[in-house]
Amino acid sequence: MAGTATAFRTIKELPLEGKRVLIRVDFNVPLKEGKVTDSTRISAALPTIRYALERNAKVILMSHLGRPDGQVVEKLRMKPVAEVLSKLIGKPVQTVQDCVGPEAQTAAGNLKPGEILLLENLRFHPEEEANDSCFAKALAKLGDVYLNDAFGTAHRAHASTAGVAEYIPSAAGFLMQKELDALGVVVSNPARPYFLILGGAKVSDKIKLIDHLIDKVDTILIGGGMQYTFFAAQGIPTGDSPVEKDHLSTAKAVMVKAKEKGVTVLLPLDHVIADKFAPDAQRKVTEKPGMPDGWGGMDIGPKTIALFNEALKKAKTVLWNGPLGVFEMDRFADGTKSVAQTVAGLNAVTVVGGGDTAAAITQFGLADKMTHVSTGGGASLEFLEGRVLPGVAALSK
Ligand code: AMP
DSSP states (O other): OOSSOOOBOBGGGSOOTTOEEEEEOOOOOOEETTEESOOHHHHHTHHHHHHHHHTTOEEEEEOOOSOOTTSOOGGGOSHHHHHHHHHHHTSOEEEOSOSSSHHHHHHHHHOOTTOEEEOOOGGGSHHHHTTOHHHHHHHHTTOSEEEEOOGGGTTSOOTTTTGGGGTSOEEEOHHHHHHHHHHHHHHHOOOSSEEEEEOSSOSTTTHHHHHHHTTTOSEEEEOTTTHHHHHHHTTOOBTTSOOOGGGHHHHHHHHHHHHHHTOEEEOOSOEEEESSSSTTSOEEEOSSSOBOTTOEEEEEOHHHHHHHHHHHTTOSEEEEESOSSOTTSGGGOHHHHHHHHHHHTSSSEEEEOSTHHHHHHHHTTOGGGSSEEOSOHHHHHHHHTTOOOHHHHTTBO
């Protein structure tokens, strides 16, 4: 079960014909002045919704939006999301003022085959995040069957992601299935050589992932903010770079374990450094690892880029989690960008973990050149750490 080959039911195994199909989607989209500013997540759910509609299902969608913390927050109502969905799918999308209760029940009960209802924000009720069984039952009452297509919240045991599956037949939607299949391959059945690229802010955030994957990978490339803790652990001066002093032993232990397991760890050979953490900082490239006080590491340097790109040429599987530098600032994005271009050009299975790494790859326009870019930050990290995702366990056979 744990982040490996979880046997979960899939959408095609569940008869949907003419049924009320309750679908947990991830419509947690950014809003500005009452308008949806990025509809990627809505588009991502379309294959599942269309598949259900083609089977004459009555489609009932549910999602959370923002953080209303168990209260009704007017500006976090689902109405603007329904409008965007309606445009994308070319059909009216009904809305209601609540996700449970008489109005929702009547609307769900009156749906005709091929019609769509979007329930109100699930997190207006504190019972959603508490996985309250009465609330889960009330949601389950609205559908005959349940599909979960919200991978991004699959690591949370909430009423709409886990609880509801106890009461009606359930399965994973296409988006959930795609995520689990792609991440499942790199966890349980990778082609070799297998490269793990690690970056991001902190080693402490990635230690469970390293522990889980160190037995499986051949080479680990380390960049990003986390590299400086590895250098500090070796007594190399790291200037003003972010170092987790209480994780020096963690970094040392990773190096020892890698050696024991025959895993190659490549650390940077040089750095791009800056005199402050800002886009207009003074910028320099070091000759070798380490830097003086008053300067902090912001990106991997050109020698490191060459080292990483050359090493990656022989990869047959690449898993990447964490940007290699402060890619949000153009002058410190070269490392992440160059390695992304190399990975995108490989004849290999290439999987990018969610969150900031996905944002970087999308920013460089390379998302469609990867085998898979995960949409779920926390969920993909927990999956790769080998943890059971409650939203997936709820769909297990
Ligand atoms: P994470 O969420 O752990 O993947 O961390 C992503 C963040 O790490 C991004 O916002 C990057 O800007 C940041 N990051 C990458 N490299 C560095 C660095 N050298 N110094 C500080 N932050 C970094």
